[in-house]
Amino acid sequence: MNPKSTLNIAGHPIHPMLIPFPVAFFVGTLVTDILHSQSDDPFWPAASNWMLTAGLVMAALAALAGLTDFFGDSRIRSLRAAWLHMIGNIVLVLIEAVSLWRRVVQGPDFIVPTGLALSLIAVALLLFNGWKGWEMVYRHRVGVSEETSNSAR
Template sequence: MTQTPNLPPLIESHQSEYQDSGVTSTVAIAGHPIHPAIVTLPIAFLVAAPVCDLLYFWTKDLFWARGAFWLIVAGIVTGLLAAATGLMDFLGIERVRKRTAGWAHMILNVAALTLTIVNLVLRWGKIAGAIVPTGLIISIIVALLLGLSGWYGGELVYRHKIAVIGYTDRNQS
C-alpha cells in the first residue's frame, strides 16, 4: 500500500482563526451595519456607467452620454457616504486594520472614487466629448476596481467576521 503525501490544502482554512461570533460595525442602526447596505448604491451606479458609455459609443445617442454623466454623479455622492461609514469601521475596528483585506478594500475604493471624480471633471461641460475613449476606459477601470474591492469586502465579512456579531449565536440556538 502506498502512502499519500500530506499536501497542504488548496484553499487555506481560517476556521480556527476566529472562534468568536464576530465584531460589530461601528456604524449601525438597531444592530444592522450601514456600510454593507449603502455600498450597493455606488456599485450599481458606477457599474452601470460604462454600460451607458458603451451604448453611447455604439449609438451616438446623447441620452446615453447624459445617463452615464448622472450615474457618475450619483456614484460619487453615494460613494462618499459609503466611504465615510467604511472609514469609521476601518478606524474603529482593529481587526479590519490588521488584515490585508481591510487595507486592500480601502485602497481600491479610494482609487475607484478618485478615478470617478476625474471622470466627472473630464465630462463637466462636455458630457459626450470626454466619453470616447478616456471616459469609457476610466469607467471600465472603476467597475473592475469595485469588483476587486468587493471581493476583499466579502473577505472581511465572511472570513474575518466583521459586522456579524451575534449572527452565529442566534442561528445555533
C-alpha cells in the same frame, strides 16, 4: 468575538447597506458609456454624467460608514483585506471623480475612448474591492453578530 461594525442600526452595519448604490451607479455608467459609443443620442452621455454624480455621492456616504467602522475597531484595521478594500475604493472614487470632471470639461467627446476605458477600469476595481469586502465579512466575520456566528457553526 467578531470585529464590530461601529456604525449600525439595531446591530445591522450601515456600510453594507449603502454599497449597492455606488456599485449600481458605476456599473450603470459603464453601460451608458457603451450605449453612447454605439449611438449619437445625446441622452447617453447625460445619463453617464448623472450616473457618475449619483455614484460619487453614494460612494461618499458609504465611505463615511466604512471609515467609521475601520477606525472604530482596531481588529478591522489589523486586517490586510480591510486596507486593500479601503485603498481600492479610494482609487476607484478618484478615477470616477476625474472621469466626471473630464466629461464636464470636454463634453461627450471624452467618453470614447477615454471615459469608456475609465469606466471599465472602475468596474474591474469594483470586483476586486467587492471581493475584499466579502473576505472581511465571510472570512474575518467583520460586522457579523455573535448569534449569527454561533448559529452558523
